[in-house]
Amino acid sequence: MHISNVSITGATRIRRSVFNEIVAPAFAATTVKGAIEELRYAAGKLELLGIAKRVQINLDKADDDGVGVSFDCEDGGRYAITTGVGASDHEGTANVMARLNNMWGGGESLEANYARGTKTLGAFQGLLSVPVNADPLRKVELMVHQATLDHRPYSSCDEVRRSVGLAYKVSRDRAQHELVYVAAWRELANLGFAASPSLRSEAGHTLKSSIAYTFTSDSRDSPTVPTTGNLVKTSVEVAGLGGDVQFAKALAEVQANQGLADRWSLTTSAQAGLLWGLGGSRTPMADRFFLGGPTSVRGFEHRGIGPRDHNDALGGDVFYAAGVSLLTPLPLVRTDALRGHVFANAGQCALLDSRGLQTKAHVSRFLMSPSTSVGVGLVYRHSIVRAELSLCFPLTASITDRPDPKLQFGLGFQFL
Structure with a gap:
């Protein structure tokens, strides 16, 4: 199977260079089975990076006797805010977390978390996570943290x-x-x-x-x-x-x-x-x-x-x-x-x-x-x-x- 082109619809925030790097192994595949496996792996990467969700792969015949591939998906979501409470033998805590997803179109995320409890007098953590070479399993992270504990x-x-x-x-x-x-x-x-x-x-x-x-x-x-x-x-x-x-x-x-x-x-x-x-x-x-x-x-x-x-x-x-x-x-x-x-x-x-x-x-x-x-x-x-x-x-x-x-x-x- 010869893949002639690949496109994506539904994901509104993705850098073209990142998308090309994600799908490049599918172009290099030499067998039909290998190409399909690489396309499925690419769809999984898009979801793990937070760029897209519910990704579907569609194959169409192209004009040059090759195969055109389209990824139909939903946007991965821009932000998330969560709150929670917890308790243990020595402390009760409450926390709030805010997260920005896919900030620059390559799966980057910025997370801020604040917690306060009966013994944690105040704790803040900020985390910037950047995938390496569009790989969700390789990341560089920058962290800042401050906490006061009783x-x-x-x-x-x-x-x-x-x-x-x-x-x-x-x-x-x-x-x-x-x-x-x-x-x-x-x-x-x-x-x-x-x-x-x-x-x-x-x-x-x-x-x-x-x-x-x-x-x-x-x-x-x-x-x-x-x-x-x-x-x-x-x-x-x-x-x-x-x-x-x-x-x-x-x-x-x-x-x-x-x-x-x-x-x-x-x-x-x-x-x-x-x-x-x-x-x-x-x-x-x-x-x-x-x-x-x-x-x-x-x-x-x-x-x-x-x-x-x-x-x-x-x-x-x-x-x-x-x-x-x-x-x-x-x-x-x-x-x-x-x-x-x-x-x-x-x-x-x-x-x-x-x-x-x-x-x-x-x-x-x-x-x-x-x-x-x-x-x-x-x-x-x-x-x-x-x-x-x-x-x-x-x-x-x-x-x-x-x-x-x-x-x-x-x-x-x-x-x-």
Whole structure:
């Protein structure tokens, strides 16, 4: 099949150069099957870029014995405004998002989001996304972000974050690669009267200039309540390209989901992270790991596992967490959106000095003495989030931990 011309109707905002780049592979196809596959792929690109929707491909005989192709579609829409509310064990939030689509005819988008909650005193994020070579799976993104967070329930301070970032993202099949540079100005401020000496020593401003790489492979059937498939996610960050903090940070997460007979499924997951100050420098509290809460190690308060000075959670330089959850059908409930679950969680979080965990005894105690909990509850799968109501029973805890043996409510995207 020889394609002589390609046209598009219905999409009012598309640059001709972008359209030509999208359909070029169809002209280069050497077989009928290959040409049709490339045309379908081009239609999918138009939809993923937000340029068009409900794209139909029509073939007509052309004057030169070739085939004329027309894409009949609807315009992808100029803008969108959404609002929402959310709640979790430690915060309720409300947010509004405005988005401009296909601004310059090549699938570019500009998004602004503002959120406010009981602990998020105000957060704004702006995101400009530009596809590379008209490919919706390759993007360059420019980000600006500012947030003021109230940490007082678990640390006697507020945290102010301001940052700009530039990211390059590539997605292929179910894998995504992300390379990002971030310049951030953070401040621990408004210390409470009862702030501990350790927290007071962390107060003030820090400037971070870092580059990070993240790899994600996700074959799960659902990101919130999966029943089959696996997740592998790793990230590495190096700070010290300017600014006044220097560290290397690594984080890994794995999750395996196995469907069992009669709507039962088993989820096992594990996470681990390491933060290491470079040149003997101290790790900043704003970059440490925190553990505990309804979306983390259940049965403990939010940030309730790990180093603490009086009432202030300090975070850790090294952590691990693991969990197993059995999802079960409920009697007289036919929908899979509401299910029961039985779980067991374990985790540990610690600070390092310049010599790390100094002896085999320290390493053994860190690895072999986790904080643990078990429990039962209900899981509800919404279209975009997961909600849990769990009755938790802490089993073991360190002297600085904050066990929370009660009903916990959690709302979020990722759970241990």
